Amino acid sequence: MSTGLSRVPAQARRNLVAIEMRTKKGWSQRRLAKEFQDIGARLELPVSRDISAVVKQISRVERGTTETPDAMYLRLWCEAFQVDASELFGHLDAPVLSADGRATYAVISHKFIPAYLGRESTQKVRDQATPATEQWVDCWQAGLPHPAGSASVYVWPFGVGVVHLVEELELPSLGELAAWRAQSYPVARSWADRQLQALTGTYVETEYVLSTYWLSRAKWTGVQLDTAVRLLAMPSMLLDRNQSSDTVETVCAAEQVERQLLRDNNVERADLLPFGTRGVSIAYASWSGVAYHPVSSRRSLDMTELVSCELLTQAIWCYTYEIQRQVEAGRDPVVPAEYSWRFLRAIRSRLTAPRPLESGQHNSMRDAVLLTSQLSPKLDAAIDALRESEAGG
CATH class of the missing domain: 1.10.260 (434 Repressor (Amino-terminal Domain))
Structure with a gap:
């Protein structure tokens, strides 16, 4: 019995x-x-x-x-x-795919690693690149060698480069992804620094990585799938703040938190915004990153749409941050005349104003990414600072 x-x-x-x-x-x-x-x-x-x-x-x-x-x-x-x-109990031990008998999911990790290079250095990269396609603002793209994925660098004439690293993962738990993410960030930045230095001939030190996760195959269903995508948008929720990211104990502790959150379906944060469409996609954006799951691949956004949005968002974020640093150093910001406040005003319109034939899904994605990145107030502040500087203020 x-x-x-x-x-x-x-x-x-x-x-x-x-x-x-x-x-x-x-x-x-x-x-x-x-x-x-x-x-x-x-x-x-x-x-x-x-x-x-x-x-x-x-x-x-x-x-x-x-x-x-x-x-x-x-x-x-x-x-x-x-x-x-898994919808009822959220356990991570269902014997499906992995060698150790645990169910796995497939995710495409997109890392965006920006750097302010200056006009001369971006011109050097441009000389080795080709015009990029399907981008919101004209830029140039060059391929980069990477041992575990595919990578490119995109450069814009206002002096910014963004390294885009794509890695395909198959993992049994979100806790394992959270630990991998934390461990891989400094490695990815160091690799990007070396690639950019080789292209420009100057010292480069990137400051941050922003991730977007495209969940191509889920292991969850129902409300647990929604919770899982929320966690993909902010995996650090699963990790202790001061814990090492490359230990078995770290992964086990993260998986324990994951079980509880999946079971309770109670994952909220003030900066977490949904932009999915019922029956079509599940999608969330946060300050930490973006996660997207195409429920209906024929009706959902294409992955290139999300990538193009993030590329320009991170490029402009990096550019306005350089202006912010000059202001905070007590200097009038100095930028090329053709990329001053009028240029940023045009970029603000390109990022925030809907296009005539833009889909509702695309509109929602753009709004969520911009709001959670806090780019709009940075653009406004940069425009004001450049106008004051030009006026002699």
Whole structure:
């Protein structure tokens, strides 16, 4: 006879998903227990005839004292609500694809690494590049060699270069991605510095990396899929602030937090903005990054649209940051005349004003990326500073 028990968490947390699914049907725990018995009879499973014993197992799951039921009760829960086990319990151990028996998901990681190079250095890169296609503002692109992915550098004549590094990952948990992300950032910046120095012949030190994740194959369903995409937009939520990112203990701790957040479906942050379309995509932007999952690949945004948006956003962010640094150093900002405040005013319009044939999805994406990057106030401040400087203020 099945006991219904499997893993018991150290600190019980209510399974809000299971409770919500039951109450949405208007069922009591006793009514669900009767459903379990009927399913058991139909599938020839050894479900207890003592309905109070079955109610007890349901109660333990809902209270969280049983984190994941055993195989028979797991099947009963899934059959009763016609959902995948991960949607109800969020466990990371479903035997699907990986060598160790854990389900995996596939994600394309886009790293954007900007650097203010100056006009002379960007001209040197431009001499080795070709005009980039499908970009919002004219720029040039040159390929870069990378041992684990594909990479390019994009340069704009106002003095900014953005390295774009693309890596395809297949991982069993978001916690593992969070640890990989934290560990890979300094490595990626150091590599980008060397590539830019080789192209320009001058010293380059990049300051930050911004990531966008394109979830091409999910392992979650329902509300847990939405929660997973939220976490992809800000993976650092899974990591302790002062913990090393390259240890087994770090990944295990991150996966524990992941289990709790996926189970509770309670991932919020003030800067987290949705821009997906129901039935088409699930998408979120935050200060930390952007995540996108095409639910319907034929109706969703194309990945190049998101990449083009981020490339120009990061290029202008870097340019306005250079102006900000000059202002904060107590100097009147100095930029090439053709890329002064009138140029930035035109860029602000290009970034913020909808195009006549722009789709609603594209509009929502652009608004979310701009708002969470806080680029608009930086543009306004840079325009004001350049106008004052030009006027002799």
